[in-house]
Amino acid sequence: MKRHLISAADLTRDDAVLILDTAEEMARVADRPIKKLPTLRGRTVVNLFYEDSTRTRISFEAAAKRLSADVINFSAKGSSVSKGESLKDTALTLEAMGADAVVIRHPDSGAPHRLATSGWIGGSVLNAGDGTHEHPTQALLDAFTMRRRFTGSGGGSGSPGGGTGRDLSGRHITIVGDILHSRVARSNVHLLSTLGAEVTLVAPPTLVPVGVGSWPCEVTYDLDSVLAKSDAVMMLRVQRERMKDAFFPTEREYARRYGLDGERMSRMPAHALVMHPGPMNRGMEITAEVADSPRCTAVEQVTNGVSIRMAALYLLLGGSEPAVSPRPDTPRTEENDR
Amino acid sequence: MSRTLIRGAQILGGAPRDVLIDGETIASVGGSTSTGSRPDDAGAQVIDADGLILLPGLVDLHTHLREPGREDSETVLTGTRAAARGGFTAVHAMANTFPVADTAGVVEQVWRLGRESGYCDVQPVGAVTVGLAGRQLAELGAMHESAAAVRVFSDDGKCVDDAVIMRRALEYVKAFDGVIAQHAQEPRLTEGAQMNEGIVSAELGLGGWPAVAEESVISRDVLLAAHVGSRVHICHLSTAGSVEIVRWAKSKGWRVTAEVTPHHLLLTDELVRTYDPVYKVNPPLRTEADVLALREALADGTIDCVATDHAPHPHEDKDCEWGAAAMGMVGLETALSVVQHTMVDTGLLDWSQVADRMSARPAAIGRLAGHGRPVSAGEPANLTLVDPAYRGEVDPAGFVSRSRNTPYAGRELPGRVTHTFLRGSATVVDGKLT
Numbered sequence: 001m002k003r004h005l006i007s008a009a010d011l012t013r014d015d016a017v018l019i020l021d022t023a024e025e026m027a028r029v030a031d032r033p034i035k036k037l038p039t040l041r042g043r044t045v046v047n048l049f050y051e052d053s054t055r056t057r058i059s060f061e062a063a064a065k066r067l068s069a070d071v072i073n074f075s076a077k078g079s080s081v082s083k084g085e086s087l088k089d090t091a092l093t094l095e096a097m098g099a100d101a102v103v104i105r106h107p108d109s110g111a112p113h114r115l116a117t118s119g120w121i122g123g124s125v126l127n128a129g130d131g132t133h134e135h136p137t138q139a140l141l142d143a144f145t146m147r148r149r150f151t152g153s154g155g156g157s158g159s160p161g162g163g164t165g166r167d168l169s170g171r172h173i174t175i176v177g178d179i180l181h182s183r184v185a186r187s188n189v190h191l192l193s194t195l196g197a198e199v200t201l202v203a204p205p206t207l208v209p210v211g212v213g214s215w216p217c218e219v220t221y222d223l224d225s226v227l228a229k230s231d232a233v234m235m236l237r238v239q240r241e242r243m244k245d246a247f248f249p250t251e252r253e254y255a256r257r258y259g260l261d262g263e264r265m266s267r268m269p270a271h272a273l274v275m276h277p278g279p280m281n282r283g284m285e286i287t288a289e290v291a292d293s294p295r296c297t298a299v300e301q302v303t304n305g306v307s308i309r310m311a312a313l314y315l316l317l318g319g320s321e322p323a324v325s326p327r328p329d330t331p332r333t334e335e336n337d338r
Numbered sequence: 339m340s341r342t343l344i345r346g347a348q349i350l351g352g353a354p355r356d357v358l359i360d361g362e363t364i365a366s367v368g369g370s371t372s373t374g375s376r377p378d379d380a381g382a383q384v385i386d387a388d389g390l391i392l393l394p395g396l397v398d399l400h401t402h403l404r405e406p407g408r409e410d411s412e413t414v415l416t417g418t419r420a421a422a423r424g425g426f427t428a429v430h431a432m433a434n435t436f437p438v439a440d441t442a443g444v445v446e447q448v449w450r451l452g453r454e455s456g457y458c459d460v461q462p463v464g465a466v467t468v469g470l471a472g473r474q475l476a477e478l479g480a481m482h483e484s485a486a487a488v489r490v491f492s493d494d495g496k497c498v499d500d501a502v503i504m505r506r507a508l509e510y511v512k513a514f515d516g517v518i519a520q521h522a523q524e525p526r527l528t529e530g531a532q533m534n535e536g537i538v539s540a541e542l543g544l545g546g547w548p549a550v551a552e553e554s555v556i557s558r559d560v561l562l563a564a565h566v567g568s569r570v571h572i573c574h575l576s577t578a579g580s581v582e583i584v585r586w587a588k589s590k591g592w593r594v595t596a597e598v599t600p601h602h603l604l605l606t607d608e609l610v611r612t613y614d615p616v617y618k619v620n621p622p623l624r625t626e627a628d629v630l631a632l633r634e635a636l637a638d639g640t641i642d643c644v645a646t647d648h649a650p651h652p653h654e655d656k657d658c659e660w661g662a663a664a665m666g667m668v669g670l671e672t673a674l675s676v677v678q679h680t681m682v683d684t685g686l687l688d689w690s691q692v693a694d695r696m697s698a699r700p701a702a703i704g705r706l707a708g709h710g711r712p713v714s715a716g717e718p719a720n721l722t723l724v725d726p727a728y729r730g731e732v733d734p735a736g737f738v739s740r741s742r743n744t745p746y747a748g749r750e751l752p753g754r755v756t757h758t759f760l761r762g763s764a765t766v767v768d769g770k771l772t
């Protein structure tokens with residue numbers, strides 16, 4: 001593993017499978033009465049959030065705490081230069097406090113890359129979403145969720161489960177919505193194709209970036225044409241404000257053409273999943289019927305997010321020792337580690 | 339009066355000759371050294387110019403000197419020192435200062451500071467509209483009639499996007515042979531723009547600055563210039579499509595001129611993958627195909643000249659995340675090296691054409707007397723000596739500009755200005771300021 005997790009594009013297939021397999025071990029820990037591992041005891045993880053994001057922040061926080069790390073939450077809303085301390089000065093401060101890892105969410109694309117390469121800090125940098133660039137742990141938890149569901153081993157305790165060692169070869173994944181502004185879509189296109197899946201993006205042409213032709217995926221403007229071949233359909237949040245910039249005429253027209261409702265879901269294969277990174281706009285990109293159906297993995301994705309972030313933190317900070325004892329009957333929990 | 343003999347210089351890259359400077363003018367140009375004809379050099383200081391190229395002093399149509407208002411990034415003095423070191427004897431100081439150079443008072447202040455600096459001539463550019471706001475014409479006539487005698491007007495940094503204001507400005511300056519230098523950027527198409535829109539922006543998730551935002555404005559403005567019979571100059575042309583439009587306009591005989599920056603002749607948007615704001619510039623770095631089209635257009639004369647768009651910024655405005663960083667690059671001290679690298683060493687231009695694109699043409703567009711003249715007896719001694727064999731890494735620490743925001747740090751570039759003469763006085767000797 002590399003020292004930082006900035007972009008899903010940086011991950012090889014083996015890197016990605018290692019993270020998924022490690023997350024599978026972490027998920028098994030979550031099934032135990034004592035959910036905590038001593039692995040990162042004494043290490044400091046800083047959550048540096050320049051944007052509101054309760055769900056991603058608490059997911060990283062839970063992950064770090066389950067690995068016994070000390071967690072510092074640093075909320076720095078607003079742009080750095082115009083509204084106060086620069087990113088550089090904040091980074092130097094965190095470095096001075098001895099941060100071993102900085103989990104950063106920032107409205108500017110590339111801010112985590114800058115943090116990792118500028119020499120301002122020595123610790124690991126984890127990208128928790130930067131502008132409209134990437135959100136690699138989201139893509140990893142999406143892939144993790146798919147692998148578990150597709151292999152039919154949704155985490156039964158004690159089972160080797162989750163398709164350990166396997167990738168997503170041969171699977172057709174459809175991603176629908178505001179591709180242009182979506183860091184989730186960018187990370188998923190890179191990661192899912194690295195894992196062998198065939199990815200199709202669906203959006204109105206206004207919400208597809210110029211230059212998408214170089215991405216390892218297909219693009220279509222017609223949702224109905226791809227439903228029948230999809231093993232999973234991932235719906236992206238579409239911000240209502242986009243309407244003001246004329247990306248689409250009205251919410252209703254968007255929902256009619258690109259929203260997932262029960263009728264469209266019925267045309268997907270029986271095993272196919274509906275995914276959503278949240279938060280959902282019910283009635284916009286997804287109807288309540290679909291969101292609340294057993295095929296929708298939105299809540300499961302949140303659960304899996306903690307396991308993926310534990311895996312990422314462990315692999316970036318923990319070194320080569322196994323995170324979890326290979327024998328499930330003698331877990332290296334904090335209790336018996338003393 | 340001081341006398342200087344430049345011995346054995348290759349004038350515009352030709353055979354070695356001796357050039358005698360007497361006072362402010364070129365007194366004589368000897369025959370080829372091999373023929374033995376020598377000017378009368380009694381009492382002259384002698385410069386051995388063996389292997390050096392002698393050019394007319396370079397002229398920049400597009401320089402941001404930042405004074406008044408942003409003296410933390412550059413002043414007229416530091417900027418003209420950088421200019422001299424880069425081989426320039428005249429620069430056009432852009433109007434986007436604080437306050438904006440939109441009155442006779444401000445352009446005269448900049449002009450006077452240039453005179454006092456003594457390192458190179460400073461020709462102020464006047465704003466087209468009050469406060470660069472694009473709504474009301476600035477007092478263009480007053481700026482022309484001032485001591486600064488402004489002939490080039492530009493809202494550079496902002497586009498004169500209102501078609502009526504642009505038309506009126508183009509018409510109005512005909513009264514005194516002025517020219518409007520347009521920063522072609524359709525504002526609505528570039529809201530939130532951070533880099534060239536294309537394959538790289540799609541991957542990086544940075545707001546796109548599409549080529550069409552430049553090309554649509556150039557299209558409109560060449561048509562406007564033709565309609566009212568005025569001169570229009572296109573600043574920092576950056577796309578292959580813009581080249582086609584300018585080529586077409588020139589084929590019609592319309593009075594259109596254009597410039598290209600050194601960085602657009604060399605760098606591409608692939609560099610933005612580093613997210614290093616030193617590559618953030620407006621217009622943005624484009625693609626390899628654009629770079630090649632720009633080189634070709636400069637070679638065939640479609641693009642008239644090289645202009646630096648020297649844009650100094652303090653360190654903190656570049657030592658940050660991409661989105662928060664200022665746009666612009668310093669360029670005066672590296673311009674000639676980049677042109678040698680991209681145009682001369684590639685065989686696209688010879689040195690006499692470099693003299694044309696970096697001295698004669700920009701001086702003609704700016705109607706700048708005494709610059710861009712032939713290297714011959716009786717002409718003002720505005721001269722630059724270049725060592726084309728030199729190779730070295732660009733070291734920003736060695737810059738005399740107040741700012742260091744160069745995209746070439748650590749890059750090996752050819753050529754080095756050894757001497758610059760402003761009306762006979764050496765401003766640079768052996769690569770160092772006097």
